[in-house]
Amino acid sequence: MNQKVSSATRNVAIVGPYLSGKTTLLESLLFVTGAISRKGSIKDGNTVGDGAAEARDRQMTVEVSAASTQHQDIRFTFVDCPGSIEFAQETYNALIGVDAAVVVCEPVTDRVLTLAPLFKFLDDWEIPHLVFINKMDRLTCDGDGWGESYRAILDALKSVSTRPLIPHQYPIGQGEQLLGFIDLVTEQAFHYHSGAPADPVPLPESLKEQEHAARAEMLEALADFDDHLLEELLEEIEPPQEEIVQDLRMELGADLIVPVFIGVAEQDYGVRHLIDALVREAPTPETTAERRGLDMNSETAVAQVLKTYYTPQGGKLSLVRVWQGQLTDGIVLNGVRAGGLYRMLGQQQQSVSEAPAGEIVAIGRLEGIQTGQTLTNHSGNGTMEEAKAEALRPVYALAIAAENRKDEVKLSNALTKLLEEDPSLAWEQHGDTNEIILWGQGEIHLQVALDRLRRKYNLPMTTHLPRVPYKETIRKPTNSHGRYKHQSGGHGQFGDVYLDIKPVARGEGFSFSETIVGGVVPKQYIPGVEIGVREYLTHGPLGFPVVDVAVTLTNGSYHNVDSSEQAFKQAARLAMTEGMPKCEPVLLEPIMTILVCVPKDFTSKALQLITGRRGQILGYEGRSDWTGWDNVSGYLPQAEMHDFIIELRSLTMGVGFFNWQYDHLQEVPGKLAENVLATSGNGNGNGK
Known part of the structure; x- marks a missing residue:
């Protein structure tokens, strides 16, 4: 099979804190590249990203959304990721499959710390990333103008990044108004225009000194990784623009630097220059595959699931990165036949017949396949497993129950699908409290999950705080006697036991023993005594399961006709009921x-x-x-x-x-x- 491997593809995640403007940036990118003819807004609930009802209700991203577009003969797939820390698992799962990430942030120094976990993940995985400082029109300018304020936000960003941040642009402002920027590679100044590309303008005389200083800083940072550029700077030779761009591309692709861009996504300011930079400098799928040790030209298809959806119309949909080989409609992956290939534009799907290595597409009806799983058409015995993001440990829980008792039979299947869509959820039927506990990353996270249960599976839930699984134990020993005698015609019931009850060290649990001499309790009835003791201990005198107790059967009596294992079980329960309250039970x-x-x-x-x-x-x-x-x-x-x-x-x-x-x-x-x-x-x- 001839593989279609093309560097004319870029897969870019859009990430950043809540309210930084990621979904608005995606809308602008799709608009300026012609994928959509009119921009939606978060307020109106009509953006390409955040298409799910749960996202629009809250006006926040709650799951990964993919959108493909074309620009300069390059196929871009943008992956809009949640910003709330409660949905970080979604973001981390998606980042594994992209070539680069655009980290969106606001120009507010006090909020830069919220980027620290994201930068840490990107650096740990060596995922190339750049920064887009959004909402630059809201930058608070001090008495020294835009330069000092811009420098302050850059210094704050540097404090949370282990990679050097390199400003790619310098702002042009007048008073409190943002006018445009200077490209530090070309030294060309631009003025923004709403709804149109920025116009080139002469470099303002008043900013030449600041621009030269910022450009020198950029070149010196690049020279740390390029000896030839360092020599040129030492000899005061002006490096060619092509060399600077090549350094930016190579060092960004190796996750050695973090270029910084500026703009206002809502007005499309800086967005065209951002996507042009992604064309020039962002790593290609070949670079990413090489970093992951994969051969895009291999005959063996390898893909990885980045996100799982259950859609009302089409059922299960798996968003995948094609690492090598080629996917075709109907291909069998891990023994499951693909039910269609699609490019995504938010909630819309465009059917395609094939997807070459390097693309991100959706596959229909991959039943039994989980998020993060590696897929292959290789029929050998060995299984392939690409690295995937570690599952986050749940930290917040609610006890849930179906509003309608008849729906309880559907709940397990619905929860299984819910966890396929969102692996950072977990659920359990608690053995002590018998509650169904839904675990997640926070209050909003669980509320979104409950909304999905109601909307997708018609399973409205009631919730309450999970009960604490208290236990009880005893402080002092006692002896206890239990006699069970019951006569109701025919054979009666008779059992008689003497028990020693005593506490043991914390964590030792329960032990049962017997010191019967002379057959006063026949051996065949002794298991019944233990069963009766154990049954009692599930609900002690304080009402909770009893732990760290030792019980010894020391004596008893029986009747040749009326005794039975059941009678001795009842006698043991009576003995425990009589004795345990005397042992100073504690919670x-x-x-x-x-x-x-x-x-x-x-x-x-x-x-x-x-x-x-x-x-x-x-x-x-x-x-x-x-x-x-x-x-x-x-x-x-x-x-x-x-x-x-x-x-x-x-x-x-x-x-x-x-x-x-x-x-x-x-x-x-x-x-x-x-x-x-x-x-x-x-x-x-x-x-x-």
Whole structure:
């Protein structure tokens, strides 16, 4: 098969914090390249991106959206990614499959910190990226004019990037008005015009000194990676523009530098120059494939799922990056026949017969295929697996139940599909509380998931906070006697047992033993005694499962005719019911180990947050792989964890995060234990 491999393709993710203007930038890119004839707006809910009802309800991106367009004979596929940290998994999954990313941000120094996790991910994966400072018309200019304000935002950006930021443009402003920019490669000045390309104008005399300084900074940064350019600068030789562009292309493609562009996407300012720069400087699919160790010319097709959708009309749709080979309509991938190939324009699909290596397309009806999975038409025994983004650990939970009890049978299947669309969700049927728990990345994240259950699967849910899986144990031992005797015609029921009940060390669990001598309880009935004890312990005197208890059968009696295993089980339950309240039962709560990650400026707030929730600090230290960040470790009661992530993000401009895992059970403090028992309706002392 002759493979169609072309460098006339670019796959570019549009990423950045919430409200930075990513979807507006996508709309402008599609408009100036002719993919759409009229721009939509977030307010009107008619943009190409954010087509899902859940996104339009909230006027925010909640899932990845792809859109293809043509510019200068280049096929662009833009992937608009969510900005909210609660939907970061969507962004990370998509970034794995692009050639470059445009990081969109606002010109506000105080908000630059919100870019830190995104820059970290891009640098860890060595994904080439550039910055587009959007909404430049809102840049607050100080007394020294636009230059100082622009320098301040660049310095702030440099503080959160491990790669050197290189300004590609310099703003031209008058008073509070943004007029245009200077291209630092060509030294050509431009004035913006609404609805039209920027006009070239003479370089303003008043900005020549600042422009020369900014250009010298750009060239010096490039020269750090190019000895020839360094020699030219040392000898004061003006490098050719072609050499500068080549350096920008090579060093951007190797993720060594981060070029910076400016504009106002809502007015299309700077957007045409941005896409022209992507044509000149962004890495081609060949560069990306080489970085991933793949051969685009291979006969073997290899693709990777970046996003899964369940659409009302067409069913399952998988957005994939074609890494090598070629996809054709009807191709069999991982044993599943493709049900159509499509280029995407938001919610619209354009059917295509083939997709060569380097493209991002959607494939219909790949049942059983998951987001992140590698697909191939290779029929050998070995499986191929491209690297994929690590799944984020859920940090926020709600207990859910179908409004209509009849819908409960549909819930499991709907949740399975929901998790295919969004792998950062998780669900479980909790073994202690019997609740269905839906886990996610935050409150909005779960509300979006619940909206999808209602809209897509007609499954409206009720929700409440998950119950804390409290346990109970005992402080002191006791001896107890239980006799069960029942007569109702024919054979009766008789069982008689003596039990020793005692506490054991925390974490040892439950143990049962017997010291029967002389056959006072026949061996065939002893298993019934253990069953009766275990059944009682599922609901102790405080109303919760009992742990860390040892029970020994020491004595008893039986009847030749009326005794049975069932009778001894009942006798054991009676003995436990009579004895356990005498053992000073106490309430236990689950304690989690947590690792909180925050910028150093917020470490003290993180410490206060943990201790303010009955937590215990174990220590804190610098995070080795995040410059300027700390790890804070500690214990936190599960009862205090529900909205922990919400407050942590509130205290850290949205960037703080934490990981957790269950560690141990710990006695609940007296007053709090009383409140728990009073509100639980348990603690009736009869084990029921």
